[in-house]
Amino acid sequence: MSDAYYLHLTDRLRDLIQDPEAFEDDRLPSERVLAERFHTTRVTLRQALAQLEGEGRIHRSNRRGWFVSPPRLDYDPTRDAGFNDYVKAQGRRPRTEVLLTDTRPHPPAAEALGLPFDRPFHHIRRRRFVDDRAVLCESLWVVPERAPQLLEGDFTGSLWGQLRERWGLTLAHRSLRLYSEAIHAREAEALGVAAGTAGLSVRRTIFDEQRRPVEYDEEHWLHNALCIAVELENSV
Amino acid sequence: MSDAYYLHLTDRLRDLIQDPEAFEDDRLPSERVLAERFHTTRVTLRQALAQLEGEGRIHRSNRRGWFVSPPRLDYDPTRDAGFNDYVKAQGRRPRTEVLLTDTRPHPPAAEALGLPFDRPFHHIRRRRFVDDRAVLCESLWVVPERAPQLLEGDFTGSLWGQLRERWGLTLAHRSLRLYSEAIHAREAEALGVAAGTAGLSVRRTIFDEQRRPVEYDEEHWLHNALCIAVELENSV
DNA sequence: TTGCCCATCTGGTATATACCAAGAGTCTGG
DNA sequence: CCAGACTCTTGGTATATACCAGATGGGCAA
Numbered sequence: 001m002s003d004a005y006y007l008h009l010t011d012r013l014r015d016l017i018q019d020p021e022a023f024e025d026d027r028l029p030s031e032r033v034l035a036e037r038f039h040t041t042r043v044t045l046r047q048a049l050a051q052l053e054g055e056g057r058i059h060r061s062n063r064r065g066w067f068v069s070p071p072r073l074d075y076d077p078t079r080d081a082g083f084n085d086y087v088k089a090q091g092r093r094p095r096t097e098v099l100l101t102d103t104r105p106h107p108p109a110a111e112a113l114g115l116p117f118d119r120p121f122h123h124i125r126r127r128r129f130v131d132d133r134a135v136l137c138e139s140l141w142v143v144p145e146r147a148p149q150l151l152e153g154d155f156t157g158s159l160w161g162q163l164r165e166r167w168g169l170t171l172a173h174r175s176l177r178l179y180s181e182a183i184h185a186r187e188a189e190a191l192g193v194a195a196g197t198a199g200l201s202v203r204r205t206i207f208d209e210q211r212r213p214v215e216y217d218e219e220h221w222l223h224n225a226l227c228i229a230v231e232l233e234n235s236v
Numbered sequence: 237m238s239d240a241y242y243l244h245l246t247d248r249l250r251d252l253i254q255d256p257e258a259f260e261d262d263r264l265p266s267e268r269v270l271a272e273r274f275h276t277t278r279v280t281l282r283q284a285l286a287q288l289e290g291e292g293r294i295h296r297s298n299r300r301g302w303f304v305s306p307p308r309l310d311y312d313p314t315r316d317a318g319f320n321d322y323v324k325a326q327g328r329r330p331r332t333e334v335l336l337t338d339t340r341p342h343p344p345a346a347e348a349l350g351l352p353f354d355r356p357f358h359h360i361r362r363r364r365f366v367d368d369r370a371v372l373c374e375s376l377w378v379v380p381e382r383a384p385q386l387l388e389g390d391f392t393g394s395l396w397g398q399l400r401e402r403w404g405l406t407l408a409h410r411s412l413r414l415y416s417e418a419i420h421a422r423e424a425e426a427l428g429v430a431a432g433t434a435g436l437s438v439r440r441t442i443f444d445e446q447r448r449p450v451e452y453d454e455e456h457w458l459h460n461a462l463c464i465a466v467e468l469e470n471s472v
Numbered sequence: 473t474t475g476c477c478c479a480t481c482t483g484g485t486a487t488a489t490a491c492c493a494a495g496a497g498t499c500t501g502g
Numbered sequence: 503c504c505a506g507a508c509t510c511t512t513g514g515t516a517t518a519t520a521c522c523a524g525a526t527g528g529g530c531a532a
Contacts, residue, residue, distance in 0.1 A: 054418040063524045178464035182290040228414035
């Protein structure tokens, strides 16, 4: 079935977006223009675009158009080099926006950390950009006893760094869960994409050296914005 | 935009597939039947199905139909508990098929391991099933000097286990790269899905304690078949 | 200069329809 | 009894068309 026309279309569009001279500022021509140029309908053309989107080569911004995706960001969720630092280290421009902070219970965090359901957490919700593209929306829930005046600080930087420096915490036991998902409405809105867009979810549960619960967080990434890269030095 | 009909459809279908009594053997009614039942066209219905597919709730098998997806498999790519073992431990039925073995150069493996491009590798290509559903297609390239008679063994089990037991190797330095992808034609065929289906790619590069290159492998998983779960016990 | 409105562009959603190709089961002739 | 052909069902691909809703930018009015 490789003789489907939309697959040929996909190939030709792939060639097109790999040609840096094909168009300016990484924006593809409109669907209507492309459909006409390739003598097909928008419906078929959109199948080809969806393929390339799945490959991570292009992405859409709500009703603005299709764009060539930049290279994926290398990201190691087991470390906390600080978003700003590792984005810069890869020659990109980081930005962080805090969307919300409050203190309230959150049953999923409580369950992950083994605490009662009605236990409150310090909650930070933020959105992060690479080169002005929103790529990630995350929520962090911190056990208040571990970091009492947490919410009085600044959260555009590294949270783990603060936990270490301001409260002397060691983040010794870390549990990671990672899977592909469809981005939910709330996160989709924050990221400026349609609900249901392909995403990658990263959840972390952190305990300190005394096995006391410290933090739980959920990151929702655009699926084509990142490549998880982990280096391990100990034997199996 | 939550008033789009296909999103309501998605919700109703989600309810439907969560009802264990709705239909037998996890097979959804045909697209034509569903479209008629919900008073819409196949085109719109397929949008809703695509949403649920993105959420990992259903999957399709070539031209056979749509099926409710079983729970994701927990998988820790940093360990080698052995596929058969951890699948069984989660109450599922594993199976492994060896598709191909040979010895030949493979530039990507050579690059990852820091070897000359024309250096040959022992190559194993296999496909793995959970409850008779093909969920994973992988290729392994092993440095022949590390495991000379590798290809004379049996490869339906744990490769790392063999490397340790038959050649006394320690898999000390492991580099992981993980990202979402569109499954390529060859892997898609092996998995019985359409090319371009959403997948998750896991690449590992392994060195032994003396930093000698040992192995490079690529796994291509159906995106909704797994949840990466990693436990880390050392401090950041 | 500034702020608003509106025309126009974009992708998003939807209907109706047609034919193709592969899977699965049945029927039939050896 | 079995193999092969035939048929029916399935999802896969494709055309043509229409209208909606958000983004954008130009132009006009205060």
